[in-house]
Amino acid sequence: MGSIVRQLQxxxxxxxxxxSTLLRKALVVASKLGLSEFERWVNVELRGYATGTEIPEYxxxxxxxxxxxxxxxxxxxYAAAADIAKSLSKVPSCQSISELECFGSDRTQHIYIPFPIxxxxxxxxxxxxxxxxxxxxxxxxxxxxxxxxxxxxxxWALKLEADGILGEGxxxxxxxxxxxxxxxxxxxxxxxxxxGSQLQLSSPNSVQTMTAPGVDAAGLRDLLADLxxxxxxxxxxxxxxxxxxxxxxxIEVQAASPAxxxxxxxxxxxxxxxxxxxxxxxxxxxxxxxxxxxxxxSYVSR
Numbered sequence: 001m002g003s004i005v006r007q008l009q010x011x012x013x014x015x016x017x018x019x020s021t022l023l024r025k026a027l028v029v030a031s032k033l034g035l036s037e038f039e040r041w042v043n044v045e046l047r048g049y050a051t052g053t054e055i056p057e058y059x060x061x062x063x064x065x066x067x068x069x070x071x072x073x074x075x076x077x078y079a080a081a082a083d084i085a086k087s088l089s090k091v092p093s094c095q096s097i098s099e100l101e102c103f104g105s106d107r108t109q110h111i112y113i114p115f116p117i118x119x120x121x122x123x124x125x126x127x128x129x130x131x132x133x134x135x136x137x138x139x140x141x142x143x144x145x146x147x148x149x150x151x152x153x154x155x156w157a158l159k160l161e162a163d164g165i166l167g168e169g170x171x172x173x174x175x176x177x178x179x180x181x182x183x184x185x186x187x188x189x190x191x192x193x194x195x196g197s198q199l200q201l202s203s204p205n206s207v208q209t210m211t212a213p214g215v216d217a218a219g220l221r222d223l224l225a226d227l228x229x230x231x232x233x234x235x236x237x238x239x240x241x242x243x244x245x246x247x248x249x250x251i252e253v254q255a256a257s258p259a260x261x262x263x264x265x266x267x268x269x270x271x272x273x274x275x276x277x278x279x280x281x282x283x284x285x286x287x288x289x290x291x292x293x294x295x296x297x298s299y300v301s302r
Contacts, residue, residue, distance in 0.1 A: 067130070
């Protein structure tokens with residue numbers, strides 16, 4: 001049957017082998033060698049991380065916080081304070097590996113990972129927020145977690161071989177088991193730092209959400225006309241001008257819509273502002289960014 005440790009290495013390198021399948025084989029090896037710490041890590045990865053437990057660095061996902069508004073669907077949340085914005089930009093992914101494999105099947109899609117229940121409760125109770133609160137992240141974030149787990153297993157299997165532990169079939173010799181028990185098999189060596197799973201919000205009532213007031217269509221059209229007149233005085237690359245025009249067209253469509261979405265308006269306005277920031281030091285640039293800031297403020301409530 002050959003060496004199970006070398007099989008583990010081969011399967012860790014084979015993208016066709018599911019990460020959950022790889023972990024179950026690693027569980028067999030760790031159990032037979034009596035490596036309880038690594039066995040515990042594998043079991044937690046297979047079952048998922050419980051609330052309050054330490055979460056490996058690779059399990060934290062970064063993105064943007066969104067609330068599932070019952071009237072407008074998923075809308076972004078903005079924090080007034082930098083420390084709160086930082087806290088809300090990441091969330092621990094505690095799901096089992098099998099669940100993550102389902103999430104990460106299409107890395108081109110975006111996903112919503114719910115914040116811990118207690119964090120959602122604090123934000124909803126102290127702010128004008130309805131619906132579920134979750135982190136909006138690219139599907140590739142889940143792929144990154146799966147890749148990290150595979151690499152951990154591969155490094156562990158390589159360390160076993162370096163220590164002379166290979167196994168035959170599903171069996172290990174007494175010498176191999178003794179070598180495993182005396183070898184330094186620190187789990188932290190394989191998956192890096194850990195963090196508590198709790199998110200700390202110093203002041204959860206200092207966030208902003210998109211509201212849905214009546215849209216001033218005439219005001220938006222006037223703003224667009226002014227921005228389009230002034231932008232010719234600013235030096236932009238072809239790509240920047242194309243993005244600016246696309247954002248302006250999006251705002252124009254929303255202004256004409258019978259049910260405009262404030263979240264889309266704000267995202268487009270912020271995108272335009274980011275392009276114009278390079279000219280904020282000029283009089284024209286300052287006028288344009290100030291006008292955009294005023295428009296954004298009318299659709300964001302504290």
